[in-house]
Amino acid sequence: MPDVHLTTSDTKVMRDMLKVFPADLEIELGNGVLLNAKTVGDLLSLPTWPKGLRVTYNREYDHLRVRLDRI
Numbered sequence: 001m002p003d004v005h006l007t008t009s010d011t012k013v014m015r016d017m018l019k020v021f022p023a024d025l026e027i028e029l030g031n032g033v034l035l036n037a038k039t040v041g042d043l044l045s046l047p048t049w050p051k052g053l054r055v056t057y058n059r060e061y062d063h064l065r066v067r068l069d070r071i
Contacts, residue, residue, distance in 0.1 A: 030069035
């Protein structure tokens with residue numbers, strides 16, 4: 001499965017997308033992403049979704065990955 005890119009400021013949309021990943025999965029933060037988050041669980045606990053971020057994810061069995069970059 002190729003990487004999927006999602007850009008939205010809707011917190012519910014992001015939570016629905018992220019909840020399919022293990023809460024303890026470490027996330028990757030691109031340059032300029034100033035979040036105090038290390039795991040998917042940390043992202044799920046954010047009260048609102050920060051604007052200006054793009055999420056790239058992949059759900060291949062052997063390659064679970066979540067990355068955030070500035071847009």
